[in-house]
Amino acid sequence: MKHRLVTATLSSITAAGVAVALAACAPTAPDSAGAASSGPSDATLTVGTTTDVVNYNPLIGNSRTDDWITDLMYPRLMTVSNTGAKEAQLATKWGYTSPTQGYYDIRSDMTWSDGTPLTAEDVAWTLNEVKKDKPAGTFYGQLGDFASAKATSKTHVEITLSEPNSSLIDEIGFWGVVVPEHVFSKAGSVATFANDGKDGGWVGAGPYTLSKVQVGQSYTLDRAKNYPLVKGGEPIAAKVVFRVFPDVNTEILALQSGEIDAIGDALPPSQVAKLKSSSGIKVEEAAGLGYSHMVYNLDNPDLAKLQVRQALSHAVDYDAIRSVVLQGQATNDHSSPIMPVLKSYFDSSLKEYSYDPKLAASLLEQAGYTKGANGKFPLNFKLIYSLQDAVTSQWATIVRDDAAKAGITITLSGTDRNTYLAATNAGKYDIYAGNFAIMDDPVTNFTLAYLPGGAINYTHVDDPTLNALIKKASNTTDEKQKISIMQQANKVVYDNVYDNIMYTQNLFFAHSTKWTGFVPMPSDLLSIVNPVSLASASPVKQ
Incomplete structure (x- = not known):
């Protein structure tokens, strides 16, 4: 049985250092979702994706396909619920014993695919090496106040913090994957280890292990014999194959023709109603825990001016985007990076930036810009986005056209996802358009x-007031005080347009009715291709 965990805060830690613990049994596919009970089969489950793998090393994963495939091999300590609460996976208990000491207790029944037991030593070693080698990505970004980890038994890990951080244990638990020390320690650095399988294949501890790669075509994974996180302790499908397609619409055609059994990507909103009524296809719904947004690169001297960012924020018809592009399958986030789904933190007094081209033009004039004879201001901003992201590709055009009504020129630069990510990392853009899949903890x-050097600080903002508020919230152990501080920080982001939050999308995923038992999760990063879901999926008996 799967239990929702109660979030523990440092405010409940006593001066004597009494342990705060969270516990839950392992998640399993609910019977109501059609989970199989017939045991392992000889079937192959084929999933569509739109990108190749960039990194096989899960500590430096880059594309969504990286995450999907490596998550099937390398376990996370926790997973996440529809409200952002953390739930057990490899970890069974976790919490704090003092403001600067935390811990994880892990399962004792998991092994790596080469037969080596997975122990607390693997967990501690992974955390310490990531802190030391600094691999690029979200995992390392979570470790700011992490000092060290030590395995004190085969199932217990002690965590030492450099200073109090009431979010760190939860966030490391979800975002940090565990890798096998006996494999990764052979590399000079976990930040540069290719983990490409050339030295005898991959060693994982998930439901499937990668066995064959055909770049541009497919990635084949074989079933593990031991995966205790699902009913029966063994995945049902014998193999999982990820097939690479150029875009989600081609994936849909492949699903309709029976070429694939499921699509990892969230469906374009325009396809949801059609696929819901299509014979042989089932559409699963999941909550969204992320948001779509635009950020304005402050390295551009024009965008460094507040009135220019404000003008851009008022040059977008947000309602039209949600109703036309999203088909009403999105929520208004009030232009706030703390979304309504995060109920205790959300500030309902904030209102969405209004669509007002005249106000946008007036703000630019106040900033000292003058329209030319062509009715345009002397501004031209490059907006980057991924062509594989069908929804963003559509609304990017609306953003360009709306901005033109205010006299602002936006040049669209849509590329394949991996090129887009490379441009993002290199800061080669004026406006970044995209989405963050999971934004579950405001402090993190x-x-x-928004902090300097932050892994996803695409605005390149360095605001002393904002920096101080974020740090203060991170060190605060009282939940009410932390909420108040974060709402102040949120207001700084809102007032300065350091981020332009467009919406949170309701997510829909499609699979063939020849398969059942999928477990939808609240993000397209988890989708219906998360480890428990694919291990639980079962072919329907004909």
Whole structure:
């Protein structure tokens, strides 16, 4: 049985250092979802994706396909619920014993695919090496106040913090994957280890292990014999194959023709109603825990001016995007990076930036810009986005056209996802358009998105007031105080347009009715291709 965990806060830690613990049994596919009970089969489950793998090393994963495939091999300590609460996976208990000491207790029944037991030593070693080698990505970004980890038994890991951080244990638990020490320690650095399988294949501890790669075509994974996180302890499908397609619409055609059994990507909103009524296809719904947004690169001297960012924020018809592109399958986030789904933190007093081209033009004039004879201001901003992201590709055009009504020129630069990610990392853009799949903890989210050096600080903002508020919230153990501080930080982001939050999308995933038992999760990063879901999926008896 799967239990929702109660979030523990440092405010409940006593001066004597009494342990705070969270516990839950392992998640399993619910019977109501059609989970199989017939045991392992000889079937192959084929899933569509739109990108190749960039990194096989899960500590430096880059594309969504990286995450999907490596998550099937390398376990996370926790997973996440529809409200952002953390739930057990490899970890069974976790919490704090003092403001600067935390811990994880892990399962004792998991092994790596080469037969080596998975122990607390693997967990501690992974955390310490990531801190030391600094691999690029979200995992390392979570470790700011992490000092060290030590395995004190085969199932217990002690965590030492450099200073109090009431979010760190949860966030490391979800975002950090565990890798086998006996494999990764052979590399000089976990930040540069290719983990490409050339030295005898891959060693994982998930439901499937990668066995064959055909770049541009497919990735084949074989079933593990031991995966205790699902009913029966063994995945049902014998193999999982990820097939690479150029875009989600081609994936849909492949699903309709029976070429694939499921699509990893969330469905374009325009396809949801059609696929719901299509014979042989089932559409699963999941909550969204992330948001779509635009950020304005402050390295551009024009965008460094507040009035220019404000003008851009008022040059977008947000309602039209949600109703036309999203088909009403999105929520208004009030232009706030702390979304309504995060109920205790959300500030309902904030209102969405209004669509007002005249106000946008007036703000630019106040900033000292003058329209030319062509009715345009002397501004031209490059907006980057992924062509594989069908929804963003559509609304990017609306953003361009709306901005033109205010006299602002936006040049669209849509590329394949991996090129887009490379441009993002290199800062080669004026406006970044995209989405963050999971924004579950405000303190951690702000640390990553708005502090200097943050892994997803695409605005390149360095605001002393904002920096101090984020740090203060991170060190605060009282939940009410932390909420108040984060709402102040949120207001700084909102007032300065350091981020332009467009919406949170309701997510829909499609699979063939020849398969059942999928477990939808609240993000397209988890989708219906998360480890428990694919291990639980079963072919329907004909």
